[in-house]
Amino acid sequence: HRDRKLILHIIKFENRRQILVTHDITESERIDMMRRDFIANASHELRTPLTVINGFLEINAMQPDLDSKIRAGHIKLMTEQGQRMQGLVEDMLTLTRLESVDFPVRPERVNMTQLLESVVSEMHGLSVGKHELIFINEGPDVMGSFDELRSAFGNLVSNAVRYTPVGGTITISWTNSDAGPKFMVKDSGIGISSEHISRLTERFYRVDKSRSRETQGTGLGLAIVKHVALRHKAQLTIESTSGVGSAFSIQFPMPVSIA
Ligand code: ADP
Numbered sequence: 001h002r003d004r005k006l007i008l009h010i011i012k013f014e015n016r017r018q019i020l021v022t023h024d025i026t027e028s029e030r031i032d033m034m035r036r037d038f039i040a041n042a043s044h045e046l047r048t049p050l051t052v053i054n055g056f057l058e059i060n061a062m063q064p065d066l067d068s069k070i071r072a073g074h075i076k077l078m079t080e081q082g083q084r085m086q087g088l089v090e091d092m093l094t095l096t097r098l099e100s101v102d103f104p105v106r107p108e109r110v111n112m113t114q115l116l117e118s119v120v121s122e123m124h125g126l127s128v129g130k131h132e133l134i135f136i137n138e139g140p141d142v143m144g145s146f147d148e149l150r151s152a153f154g155n156l157v158s159n160a161v162r163y164t165p166v167g168g169t170i171t172i173s174w175t176n177s178d179a180g181p182k183f184m185v186k187d188s189g190i191g192i193s194s195e196h197i198s199r200l201t202e203r204f205y206r207v208d209k210s211r212s213r214e215t216q217g218t219g220l221g222l223a224i225v226k227h228v229a230l231r232h233k234a235q236l237t238i239e240s241t242s243g244v245g246s247a248f249s250i251q252f253p254m255p256v257s258i259a
Pocket of ligand 1: 155159160163187189190191192200205206207208212213216217218219220221222223246
């Protein structure tokens with residue numbers, strides 16, 4: 001293969017020098033593999049809700065006199081599955097756009113107070129009465145994309161809500177230090193054991209698939225967060241202890257700060 005990376009090891013065997021040739025997969029092969037995985041995963045994720053919807057449609061087509069309460073139940077389930085598919089397709093489109101080199105961030109001054117308040121008010125809607133919420137807003141405005149940062153912060157907050165049992169505490173903070181501004185979401189939720197942490201930002205990687213689906217997860221949230229951070233030259237850090245809680249933070253570089 002033209003651009004296959006060759007690795008030559010010179011080894012000594014029975015006092016004769018020999019050359020052992022191995023190869024590494026090339027970048028293009030790796031990208032190809034990732035693309036295939038993505039298509040396989042995405043098709044699988046879409047197939048499950050589609051099967052549910054088609055099943056109920058079939059029942060209703062075959063039984064036109066179905067009890068109206070039962071029919072209403074079917075419609076509710078089909079609506080939920082339809083929403084799940086829509087969320088998935090939207091997250092896939094977002095990821096594709098974020099990964100595209102043709103669409104770099106067009107930096108604008110991001111009003112952080114407005115952004116954080118919209119994230120926090122959405123969170124109130126999701127978790128009202130279930131969690132104690134602490135909100136700290138001490139950081140400056142930054143240059144970046146309002147929509148992308150809104151989506152990244154929103155994903156982290158919605159994860160904290162979804163993976164923290166009732167009665168837990170969630171702290172959202174926007175602070176500043178010599179290193180630059182930092183966004184952090186800390187929860188007292190289920191936590192993540194260490195062997196999973198390095199893989200969490202892979203598309204469709206989930207620690208517990210059924211819990212993720214039950215709570216409307218697409219498995220793409222952290223992949224989106226990682227790309228938004230990269231596009232803003234910021235650093236995503238994940239700290240977590242299983243059964244204790246997690247902290248996800250995005251550290252922005254100093255020059256981004258304009259306040
Ligand atoms: P999902 O839609 O499944 O939540 P994400 O990409 O947002 O997808 O997250 C990937 C996985 O990381 C989740 O399925 C979950 O297992 C784990 N995870 C993310 N955030 C948290 C959190 N705050 N606490 C515990 N586990 C989390």
